[in-house]
Amino acid sequence: xxxxxxxxxxxxxxxxxxxxxxxxxxxxxxxxxxxxxxxxxxxxxxxxxxxxxxxxxxxxxxxxxxxxxxxxxxxxxxxxxxxxxxxxxxxxxxx
Amino acid sequence: xxxxxxxxxxxxxxxxxxxxxxxxxxxxxxxxxxxxxxxxxxxxxxxxxxxxxxxxxxxxxxxxxxxxxxxxxxxxxxxxxxxxxxxxxxxxxxxxxxxxxxxxxxxxxxxxxxxxxxxxxxxxxxxxxxxxxxxxxxxxxxxxxxxxxxxxxxxxxxxxxxxxxxxxxxxxxxxxxxxxxxxxxxxxxxxxxxxxxxxxxxxxxxxxxxxxxxxxxxxxxxxxxxxxxxxxxxxxxxxxxxxxxxxxxxxxxxxxxxxxxxxxxxxxxxxxxxxxxxxxxxxxxxxxxxxxxxxxxxxxxxxxxxxxxxxxxxxxxxxxxxxxxxxxxxxxxxxxxxxxxxxxxxxxxxxxxxxxxxxxxxxxxxxxxxxxxxxxxxxxxxxxxxxxxxxxxxxxxxxxxxxxxxxxxxxxxxxxxxxxxxxxxxxxxxxxxxxxxxxxxxxxxxxxxxxxxxxxxxxxxxxxxxxxxxxxxxxxxxxxxxxxxxx
Numbered sequence: 001x002x003x004x005x006x007x008x009x010x011x012x013x014x015x016x017x018x019x020x021x022x023x024x025x026x027x028x029x030x031x032x033x034x035x036x037x038x039x040x041x042x043x044x045x046x047x048x049x050x051x052x053x054x055x056x057x058x059x060x061x062x063x064x065x066x067x068x069x070x071x072x073x074x075x076x077x078x079x080x081x082x083x084x085x086x087x088x089x090x091x092x093x094x095x
Numbered sequence: 096x097x098x099x100x101x102x103x104x105x106x107x108x109x110x111x112x113x114x115x116x117x118x119x120x121x122x123x124x125x126x127x128x129x130x131x132x133x134x135x136x137x138x139x140x141x142x143x144x145x146x147x148x149x150x151x152x153x154x155x156x157x158x159x160x161x162x163x164x165x166x167x168x169x170x171x172x173x174x175x176x177x178x179x180x181x182x183x184x185x186x187x188x189x190x191x192x193x194x195x196x197x198x199x200x201x202x203x204x205x206x207x208x209x210x211x212x213x214x215x216x217x218x219x220x221x222x223x224x225x226x227x228x229x230x231x232x233x234x235x236x237x238x239x240x241x242x243x244x245x246x247x248x249x250x251x252x253x254x255x256x257x258x259x260x261x262x263x264x265x266x267x268x269x270x271x272x273x274x275x276x277x278x279x280x281x282x283x284x285x286x287x288x289x290x291x292x293x294x295x296x297x298x299x300x301x302x303x304x305x306x307x308x309x310x311x312x313x314x315x316x317x318x319x320x321x322x323x324x325x326x327x328x329x330x331x332x333x334x335x336x337x338x339x340x341x342x343x344x345x346x347x348x349x350x351x352x353x354x355x356x357x358x359x360x361x362x363x364x365x366x367x368x369x370x371x372x373x374x375x376x377x378x379x380x381x382x383x384x385x386x387x388x389x390x391x392x393x394x395x396x397x398x399x400x401x402x403x404x405x406x407x408x409x410x411x412x413x414x415x416x417x418x419x420x421x422x423x424x425x426x427x428x429x430x431x432x433x434x435x436x437x438x439x440x441x442x443x444x445x446x447x448x449x450x451x452x453x454x455x456x457x458x459x460x461x462x463x464x465x466x467x468x469x470x471x472x473x474x475x476x477x478x479x480x481x482x483x484x485x486x487x488x489x490x491x492x493x494x495x496x497x498x499x500x501x502x503x504x505x506x507x508x509x510x511x512x513x514x515x516x517x518x519x520x521x522x523x524x525x526x527x528x529x530x531x532x533x534x535x536x537x538x539x540x541x542x543x544x545x546x547x548x549x550x551x552x553x554x555x556x557x558x559x560x561x562x563x564x565x566x567x568x569x570x571x572x573x574x575x576x577x578x579x580x581x582x
Contacts, residue, residue, distance in 0.1 A: 038503035039343070042270060042301020043280065045501055046343060047508035059502055071503045 001082055005029060005089050018093050019049055026086065034059075034073035045069055062087065068094040101207055104255050105325045110290050114334040117375065123333055124371035125312045130363040133164035140165040145174050149181045152419035155189065155516050157373075157380075163366050163420045167359045167413075175412065182418040182444035188516045189423055192553070193494040193526040194486055195447040196479065197246035197283070198239050199429070201454050202227050202265055204468065206252035208324035210310070212355065212401070214392030214470045215252050217324065221394040223467045225456045226256055229268045236269045238459035240277035242451050242479045243537030245495040245529065247279055248306065250454075250470075253287035253325060262286055263300045270301060276536050276578050280497035283348070287325070288335030294342035303500055304382050307335040308350035312364025316356040333368075337375060345506025346382035347372070348427070353405045354389030354398075358413050362420070369421050379510045383425035383447065386414055390431045390471040398471070411440050418444030423513040433474040438485065448486075451479035480539050487546035492553055494526030495533060498581035520559065524566045525581045527553050531573050 005025055012021035019037060027033060036050030036059070045061065050071075059071040064087050072078070078086065148162045158166070169175060203226035206215045214222055227235065239247065247269060251257045262284065269282050281303040288307055289297075297305065309332060311317050321327045336347040349368050351361040365384055373380040388405055391398045405413070410432075418426055428437055428445040430452040437448065452475075453459050455468035466472060477485065483493045498521070499509060512518045531550055534543050550570070557563040562582070569580045 036503055036508065041298050041343075042266075043497075043501050044298075044301040044303070044505070045503040046298070046345060047503045047505045050508075061502060069503070 001029065002085050002089055005086065009089070009093060013093075022090055022093055023049060026090075030077055033077060036071040038069045038071060040067055040069050045071070064090050064094055101324070104207075108290070108325060109328055109331050113291055113338055114330045117334045117337045117371075118330075123330060124367050125314065125333070125364055126367070127314065129160065130164075130360055130367070133160045133363065134168065134359055137161055137164040138168050139170070140168055142171060142174060145169055145171075146177070149178060149419065152185055152422050153181055153188070155185065155422045155514060157369070157422065158366070158420040160363060160366060160370075163363060163416060164359075166416045166419060167362060175415075178415050178419060179411070179443050182415045183442055185418055185422045186426075186444035186446060189513055189518060190425075190446050191523045191526070192491055193496075193523060194441065194445070194491045195246070195425070195494045195496065196244075196450050196482070197248055197447065198242070198244045198459075198479075199250055199449050199452050199454055200232075200235055200239065200247050200269075200459070201250045201456050201468075201470070202232065203254065203257040203261075204252050204456050204470065205254040205256055206324075207254050208252075208326040209322055210326060211320050211322075211397045212352070212389055212392070212395060214395050216395075219394050221467060223456075223465070225468065226261075227265070227457060229264060231457060231460070232265045232268045233272050234460035235457065236272040236279055237274050238462070239451075240272065240274045240279060241537075243277070243495070243533045244451070244479065245277075245279060245497055246281045246283070246303070248283040248285055248449070251284075251286040257286075259289055259293040259296045263296050266297070266300045266302065276532070280495075280579070281500060285348075288332050289338070291338045291342045294339050294344055298343045302344055303497075304346040304348045305336065305339045305344045306348035306350065306383070306385065307332060307339075308352060308385060308387070309333060309364065309368070310352045311355040311361065312351060312368070313356040313360055320355055336368075336372065336381070340372065340376045340379070340506075345376075345379065346500065346509070348383040348385060349381045350385030350387060350427075352387050352389055353410065353413065354401050354403055356403050358403070358405050358409060362413050362416055365417060366420050369424070377507055378514075379506050380421065381424055382509070383427050384417055384421060385427040385429070386410075386417065387429060387431055390474065392469070392471040393466050395471075407436055407439075410436070411443060414440050414445065415443040423510070423516075430473045430475040430477075431471065434477055434485075437475055438489065441486075441489070441491070448482065450477060450482035452476075480537070480542050483533070483538070484542040484545050487542070487549055492526050492530055492549040493533065493546075494522065495529035496522055496525035496581065498522075498525045501581075520562070521582050523553060524557065524562055527566055528569055528573065528580050531570055532578060535573065 008025035038045035283303040285306040369380040427447040
């Protein structure tokens with residue numbers, strides 16, 4: 001998964017800004033995933049990009065680093081270990 | 096600081112390029128000709144037309160200036176009754192039967208401005224000036240936390256001593272203050288207009304909503320009422336929330352101080368402000384609209400002699416029209432108003448109230464009322480506990496929810512959900528959870544006895560069975576001692 005995600009992000013990064021590249025890569029790996037990206041400022045998670053229309057139910061917050069977070073739908077299809085790996089990869093791109 | 100020093104400071108604060116870029120062909124969005132024309136062209140509106148407009152609002156669509164002008168010009172009391180009911184239904188559709196509660200915390204009353212209606216104006220020698228130290232901020236916040244508050248609006252006069260770095264420090268201290276199970280989870284700010292760079296400083300420390308009220312949208316009245324000081328610049332203030340959005344503070348609050356100019360004009364101004372924000376920021380308008388009405392202040396005769404003072408009946412009407420005109424935006428009614436006025440006006444669609452308020456600088460920790468440290472005199476002095484009990488008697492559940500901005504439901508995301516009328520699917524469960532915390536940790540036995548029924552009532556009313564079961568489980572965890580659970 002890690003290499004696959006890396007390759008996709010690198011490919012997309014040639015075409016679109018890095019956040020959108022990460023977004024596209026993650027969605028391709030996990031079809032049907034509802035996903036939003038937020039910048040973190042103190043307690044505030046400020047919406048930046050993603051499925052604002054589909055997030056009408058509770059989301060699961062996943063902090064990538066001090067500045068970036070993802071909000072996934074609660075029925076997230078990603079296993080815990082894999083989610084940890086995903087976050088590790090994203091940390092390299094979202095500073 | 097000498098007057099020449101102030102002028103230099105003002106010149107440094109105001110960045111002309113940060114407001115000129117938002118002008119529409121060199122003009123601001125308060126097109127007085129358009130407002131006056133709309134008010135004139137929509138006089139004596141027919142009942143059928145008014146009912147069509149009400150129906151549009153019930154579909155949660157924002158009204159246009161002509162439609163709002165027609166509502167403002169309604170002279171049929173039967174239709175007003177229909178509008179009051181529609182306001183309540185709109186609010187219930189978007190936000191449910193919950194009222195979000197907060198406390199104002201006045202941090203500094205030093206001010207360089209000369210607003211003729213304000214007790215903090217620089218020339219008012221009868222106001223006792225003070226700026227809280229960080230230790231005093233902590234003491235104030237601790238006193239509020241011990242009442243059960245989770246949300247603050249921190250208020251600052253406009254002065255070099257209360258610049259953005261001071262404000263940021265006070266926010267950090269407020270967030271870091273913990274007492275037992277309690278803490279402040281969202282700090283909103285009401286402060287002077289700032290540059291984009293300064294607003295980024297507030298964004299970085301986790302500001303909730305940034306509020307700047309235009310006071311009056313009427314250009315000439317604005318100049319007359321703000322004769323000197325940095326606030327004399329109408330456009331710097333008018334575009335302060337555009338700059339906030341640009342800086343990434345994507346929850347902003349607008350407001351007008353009713354009593355400075357014709358109330359119908361001000362309602363139109365609020366609508367045009369909403370429209371301009373929506374047009375320039377991808378459909379994201381204000382997070383909240385506030386409707387302060389001018390109140391007496393020490394040594395401030397203007398507050399009682401203004402020819403535009405708004406009576407209680409007109410006040411209820413203007414709040415109703417705002418509710419219908421911008422159906423999806425939060426509406427704040429403060430303790431400026433007397434309890435009986437608030438109890439009446441809440442019902443036409445307000446979403447947020449302050450309670451247990453003390454607006455004297457340092458007033459919470461010392462538990463004292465001192466008019467000489469206040470910007471104006473409050474009309475409603477009920478404690479938070481009393482307010483919650485009264486709301487419960489009216490069927491409203493008090494919410495201390497702060498989950499939205501901690502889950503990325505801000506700006507575009509928040510607006511998208513509210514415009515569909517679906518925010519309460521998340522917010523009502525969070526209201527139930529935070530209300531449970533309040534009842535366990537802070538409520539008086541009397542309030543606990545009178546208000547607990549709301550937990551079961553609202554739980555059973557949740558439309559989604561899965562969510563209901565989840566909330567039941569979370570309520571059990573709160574009973575067992577966990578705190579700050581939210582969806």
